[in-house]
Amino acid sequence: TGQVTFDIQEGAEVQVGGNFLVGQYERPLFDQDITVTVGGTLSIDSKVLMGDFYDGSGLDSSDLLLDVTTGTVLANAIEFAPNGDLAAFLEPFFMNSMHVRVGDDALIQVRGNKKPAVDQQILDGFYFTDSTEGTLQVTYDEGLDLTTVRVASSSGPDCDFNGDTFCDIDDLNLMLAEGPIAGG
Numbered sequence: 001t002g003q004v005t006f007d008i009q010e011g012a013e014v015q016v017g018g019n020f021l022v023g024q025y026e027r028p029l030f031d032q033d034i035t036v037t038v039g040g041t042l043s044i045d046s047k048v049l050m051g052d053f054y055d056g057s058g059l060d061s062s063d064l065l066l067d068v069t070t071g072t073v074l075a076n077a078i079e080f081a082p083n084g085d086l087a088a089f090l091e092p093f094f095m096n097s098m099h100v101r102v103g104d105d106a107l108i109q110v111r112g113n114k115k116p117a118v119d120q121q122i123l124d125g126f127y128f129t130d131s132t133e134g135t136l137q138v139t140y141d142e143g144l145d146l147t148t149v150r151v152a153s154s155s156g157p158d159c160d161f162n163g164d165t166f167c168d169i170d171d172l173n174l175m176l177a178e179g180p181i182a183g184g
Contacts, residue, residue, distance in 0.1 A: 004034040010070055012040035020044045020075070034064045038071035038106075048078040050098070064098040068106040076111050080126075102129045102136060108149040115140040115147050119170070123177055138170075 006022055008014050020042065022034055034050055042048075050064050064080055066073075080098040102108060108127075110118070118138045121127050129136050129151050137152035159167035159175075 006036045008036075008038045008040045008042055008071060010039035014040070014042050016042070016044040016046075018044075019046045019049050021049045035067060036065070037067045037069060038073055039069045040071050042071065042073045042075075044073075044075040046076050048073065048075045050080050066100045067103075068101065068108055069103040070105040072107045072109070074109045074111075077114070078108070078110065099125065100127045102127060102131075102149055102151055104129075104131050104133050104151050106150065110147045110149075112145060113140050113142075113147060115170075118147055118149060119174065120177075123174070 004022060022036055036048075036050065048066065050066060066078065078100060100108070115138050118127065122136050122138065127136060127149060131151045134151045134153045136149060138147065138149050140147050159171055
C-alpha cells in the first residue's frame with residue numbers, strides 16, 4: 001500500500017523524451033493512490049501512462065488522478081492501463097477510480113485527431129471538470145494536428161452539449177449517446 005504524488009508547480013516545465021510513467025513496473029498495483037498534479041507545463045514525446053501494470057486480478061481501492069489545474073499537458077495519449085485498457089479498470093468490481101480532472105485554466109493537447117475517443121471518454125467520466133465556469137470542450141485543429149481539451153464557457157444555446165457555443169454534429173452525437181429522451 002502507499003501513495004505516489006508528482007507535482008509540477010505553476011511556472012515549472014517538464015520535458016519527457018519518451019513515456020511519462022507513474023506507477024509500478026512489472027508488478028501488480030494494489031492499494032496505491034497515484035496523483036499527478038500539473039500546474040505548469042508537462043510535454044511528453046510519447047504517452048502518459050499511470051498505473052502501468054495490470055495482470056487481470058482486481059485492484060483494491062486504487063485512485064489514480066491526473067489533475068491538470070492551471071497547467072498544460074501535451075502527449076500522444078493519456079492512458080491509465082497497458083494499451084489503454086481503460087474498460088477493464090472501470091469495471092465496478094474493481095472499486096477504483098481513474099480520472100483526468102481539467103481545471104478552469106488547464107489545457108490538454110493530444111497529438112492527432114483523437115476527438116471522437118476523447119468525447120467518449122468524457123461521457124464515460126474519464127475526463128471531467130468540477131468547474132463552475134463552464135463545461136469540457138474538445139476541439140481538433142487539423143493544421144496543428146492536435147486534439148484539445150479545455151473548460152469552455154457554458155453560455156451557448158440549449159443544443160450546445162459540448163460547450164463550444166455552436167450547435168453541430170458533435171452536439172447531436174453527444175445527445176444521441178445519452179439515450180432516449182424522457183417522454184419522447
